[in-house]
Amino acid sequence: MGTFNSKNENADAIVCPHCENVHGNYDEYLEVGDMSGEFEMECVKCGENFKVDFYSVVWFKTEKA
Incomplete structure (x- = not known):
């Protein structure tokens, strides 16, 4: 799993804004x-509902064959 910050901004993991699970x-x-969208989910730890906005990023790396 990737990194995330405690302010829950631009994370590459879903972090509950209520309990930080x-x-x-x-x-x-x-x-x-x-590739993008939004949904609501319920935290499995604290049981609170929260909104999730997401988008996907695609990047390419090339190298000589």
């Missing part, structure tokens, strides 16, 4: 091909 399983909220 890190959520690793979000597959059920995404459809194949989704």
Whole structure:
């Protein structure tokens, strides 16, 4: 899992804004091909609902064959 900050801004992990629990399983909220969107989820630790906005980034690296 990647890094995240306590302010929960631009994280590459889903962090509950109520208790800061890190959520690793979000597959059920995404459809194949989704590049951005939003959804609500319930924290498995504290039980609070929160909103998640997401976007995907694609980058390329090249090297000589």
